[in-house]
Amino acid sequence: MGFLSWMIPQEKHFFDMIEKQSKNVVVGVDALVDMLEHYTDLDQKREKIKRIENEGDRMVHDIFSELNKTFITPIDREDISSLTSSLDDILDYVEGVAERLVLYKIKKPPIYMLEFARTLQRATMNVNHGISLLRNFKEAAHIRNFCKEVNTLENEGDMLLRKATAELFETKDAVEIIKVKELYDNMESAIDRCEDVADVIGDILVKYT
Amino acid sequence: MGFLSWMIPQEKHFFDMIEKQSKNVVVGVDALVDMLEHYTDLDQKREKIKRIENEGDRMVHDIFSELNKTFITPIDREDISSLTSSLDDILDYVEGVAERLVLYKIKKPPIYMLEFARTLQRATMNVNHGISLLRNFKEAAHIRNFCKEVNTLENEGDMLLRKATAELFETKDAVEIIKVKELYDNMESAIDRCEDVADVIGDILVKYT
Amino acid sequence: MGFLSWMIPQEKHFFDMIEKQSKNVVVGVDALVDMLEHYTDLDQKREKIKRIENEGDRMVHDIFSELNKTFITPIDREDISSLTSSLDDILDYVEGVAERLVLYKIKKPPIYMLEFARTLQRATMNVNHGISLLRNFKEAAHIRNFCKEVNTLENEGDMLLRKATAELFETKDAVEIIKVKELYDNMESAIDRCEDVADVIGDILVKYT
Numbered sequence: 083m084g085f086l087s088w089m090i091p092q093e094k095h096f097f098d099m100i101e102k103q104s105k106n107v108v109v110g111v112d113a114l115v116d117m118l119e120h121y122t123d124l125d126q127k128r129e130k131i132k133r134i135e136n137e138g139d140r141m142v143h144d145i146f147s148e149l150n151k152t153f154i155t156p157i158d159r160e161d162i163s164s165l166t167s168s169l170d171d172i173l174d175y176v177e178g179v180a181e182r183l184v185l186y187k188i189k190k191p192p193i194y195m196l197e198f199a200r201t202l203q204r205a206t207m208n209v210n211h212g213i214s215l216l217r218n219f220k221e222a223a224h225i226r227n228f229c230k231e232v233n234t235l236e237n238e239g240d241m242l243l244r245k246a247t248a249e250l251f252e253t254k255d256a257v258e259i260i261k262v263k264e265l266y267d268n269m270e271s272a273i274d275r276c277e278d279v280a281d282v283i284g285d286i287l288v289k290y291t
Numbered sequence: 292m293g294f295l296s297w298m299i300p301q302e303k304h305f306f307d308m309i310e311k312q313s314k315n316v317v318v319g320v321d322a323l324v325d326m327l328e329h330y331t332d333l334d335q336k337r338e339k340i341k342r343i344e345n346e347g348d349r350m351v352h353d354i355f356s357e358l359n360k361t362f363i364t365p366i367d368r369e370d371i372s373s374l375t376s377s378l379d380d381i382l383d384y385v386e387g388v389a390e391r392l393v394l395y396k397i398k399k400p401p402i403y404m405l406e407f408a409r410t411l412q413r414a415t416m417n418v419n420h421g422i423s424l425l426r427n428f429k430e431a432a433h434i435r436n437f438c439k440e441v442n443t444l445e446n447e448g449d450m451l452l453r454k455a456t457a458e459l460f461e462t463k464d465a466v467e468i469i470k471v472k473e474l475y476d477n478m479e480s481a482i483d484r485c486e487d488v489a490d491v492i493g494d495i496l497v498k499y500t
Numbered sequence: 501m502g503f504l505s506w507m508i509p510q511e512k513h514f515f516d517m518i519e520k521q522s523k524n525v526v527v528g529v530d531a532l533v534d535m536l537e538h539y540t541d542l543d544q545k546r547e548k549i550k551r552i553e554n555e556g557d558r559m560v561h562d563i564f565s566e567l568n569k570t571f572i573t574p575i576d577r578e579d580i581s582s583l584t585s586s587l588d589d590i591l592d593y594v595e596g597v598a599e600r601l602v603l604y605k606i607k608k609p610p611i612y613m614l615e616f617a618r619t620l621q622r623a624t625m626n627v628n629h630g631i632s633l634l635r636n637f638k639e640a641a642h643i644r645n646f647c648k649e650v651n652t653l654e655n656e657g658d659m660l661l662r663k664a665t666a667e668l669f670e671t672k673d674a675v676e677i678i679k680v681k682e683l684y685d686n687m688e689s690a691i692d693r694c695e696d697v698a699d700v701i702g703d704i705l706v707k708y709t
Contacts, residue, residue, distance in 0.1 A: 185456055256465030256674030465674030
């Protein structure tokens with residue numbers, strides 16, 4: 083077995099691990115969209131999202147362990163670490179939202195929550211498409227399209243937050259504002275992290291193509 | 292003097308520095324527990340905690356300077372840096388809580404504050420036990436027990452936050468909610484950081500034992 | 501062309517890039533002071549600050565790309581990265597404040613906003629002086645004076661936040677508290693980041709002089 087064939091499995095390994103993590107993020111976001119669309123059995127749905135997030139934590143842990151043990155990585159060590167950390171943040175925000183829906187006894191999802199969640203869903207799907215093609219730099223043009231779509235969705239999330247926050251403050255109900263503001267801010271932060279992932283992917287393409 | 296005997300003091304040095312930092316965290320948490328148990332002379336007690344936190348900042352600075360100057364470290368450079376940063380965060384949260392108690396003119400500690408502080412106290416004591424044994428990897432089983440205890444306490448902190456937040460929102464007093472929510476959130480974040488420290492210790496044990 | 505003459509342009513390059521970024525931060529802070537002093541045409545003024553912040557993001561991106569491509573840097577890689585990240589944070593906070601002034605429909609700048617902004621302005625000016633001298637370590641004494649001034653201003657910011665927050669809570673108007681507290685906290689965090697920059701500069705001086 084030559085030097086290169088010994089290296090290649092390693093290489094595939096990292097792409098596999100990040101892709102697995104990215105798919106898990108999509109699963110978590112889908113669970114949140116479902117929770118908001120069918121707003122019943124909140125405790126179980128929150129528990130489900132918690133389990134997905136725990137699963138994600140284990141994946142992050144495995145990727146960092148692997149990084150520690152591996153001398154040569156297929157893409158820059160810092161890029162793997164940034165991708166993994168931002169993907170992890172997305173799921174943390176999603177779990178934080180699910181927990182607050184229960185904790186704050188939110189009777190009905192605030193008016194813009196589903197729109198936020200669907201924007202996040204589209205952003206994570208595009209992120210996931212980009213990541214799944216990342217092992218094949220010939221797909222650079224394709225990958226860039228997914229990244230561009232994430233940027234567009236991040237802008238939409240930004241405008242949505244502005245509209246939603248302005249309307250929220252019109253209600254003058256301070257307790258409601260405290261609760262709902264945290265939900266909206268967390269949704270927008272989750273979408274922001276998708277853009278961070280897209281930015282790292284963009285940097286990787288610049289370096290390797 | 293041989294190469295190895297020249298290196299060994301270096302090694303001990305890092306463990307000494309982290310242990311000193313960890314003890315300082317315990318001192319800071321003890322001061323917060325005392326402030327909550329004997330809720331008088333708040334300005335002086337807040338000042339005392341501020342001094343302990345400043346002392347901690349100097350220790351962090353020394354550890355990072357030492358890391359910059361040292362080529363070979365007894366445990367991974369990233370692990371030392373994670374331990375130090377998380378220990379520092381604990382003390383920042385503690386100081387933030389002490390400051391807010393004074394700043395927000397809190398007349399009486401909110402109902403769950405002492406329970407939070409005692410949970411944090413037990414967590415930091417366990418963290419400190421684990422760290423003080425860290426130079427002796429033969430103690431791995433012992434160290435793991437301390438880490439496990441920190442995980443249990445972090446779960447308790449998590450449940451405490453849920454209960455405390457739910458009850459807080461029942462009060463419907465928005466100004467009170469703003470103030471007390473920040474106090475509770477900071478306490479829980481401090482306990483979270485103890486778990487981060489325990490996780491890094493766990494990773495170190497995996498690598499070296 | 502010798503090895504050294506090949507290296508020197510590289511070296512100047514990084515100092516140029518950080519200096520450019522630091523000047524852009526000053527421009528952004530000046531724009532915020534102007535917005536608060538002449539509190540009209542808020543949308544345009546907010547847009548202007550947003551453009552400056554976008555410009556800053558591109559500079560950060562260029563510096564990190566350059567760091568990735570460069571094997572030998574004039575000062576430690578970590579120090580360049582810390583300087584750049586903290587400078588970037590300042591502008592993020594400034595932009596966040598400008599956005600909230602519009603979003604929260606703030607009719608008149610809260611009482612301490614201008615004082616915060618002027619403290620921040622002096623801090624960024626001192627940071628910028630220090631950074632512009634950084635390529636010339638013979639100026640160490642000079643640079644240290646600018647850093648000391650930043651530390652003083654950070655203390656002033658800290659005291660200002662305490663006074664401002666205490667008075668704010670006296671108003672008992674929860675919605676107002678939510679809005680203005682975020683503005684004040686962001687201003688103080690921006691000033692804090694100036695101190696982070698000054699601390700890194702101090703560390704660089706210790707290493708190289």
